[in-house]
Amino acid sequence: MRRITSAHLRYWDLxxxxxxxxxxxxxxxTNAIxxxxxxxxxxxxRxxxxxxxxxxDRTPAPARMRCADAADESGRGLLLVDALSDxxxxxxxxxxxxxxFAFPIGRP
Incomplete structure (x- = not known):
């Protein structure tokens, strides 16, 4: 799914x-799976x-951010989503x- 997304973004000049x-x-x-x-x-x-x-996915329980401890191997995904997206x-x-994601400044 990452490759498909990346290909579409190249096609859309994004x-x-x-x-x-x-x-x-x-x-x-990954969260959905x-x-x-x-x-x-x-x-x-776009x-x-x-x-x-x-x-x-078909789960009615909404995704929610967690507070992962330093030793936890997971639990930071939505923190990344929050940090990277608008x-x-x-x-x-x-x-x-x-x-x-807002389009970069100067994009027509």
Whole structure:
């Protein structure tokens, strides 16, 4: 899913967002696989001013940030999503976690 996202960003001339966006895809998809139920879906869209990444699964329990201890091997994924994206959240039904990225300044 990272490669597909990266390819779309190159096609859309959004290479400047590729590193951050692919990390976010990786974290959201990993969360959905580890904590969700049923099939996992990825949707990457662009509007006139932003890139939006959505990952869905069938679990109504919303994704939430955790406070991982220094020795913990996991639990920092949404902290990365929060740090790398401009905004992120969860759909009202809890089945979709999304993140957005504003286009780089100067992009038409």
């Amino acid at each position: 290479d400047a967002l590729a590193d951050s966006a692919t990390v976010v895809v990786s974290e959201l998809v 580890q904590h969700g139920q049923g099939p996992v879906g990825l949707r990457v869209t 509007s006139t001013h932003e890139l939006r990444i959505e990952v869905t 905004d992120w959240g969860v759909s009202p039904d809890g089945t979709t976690t999304w993140a957005t």
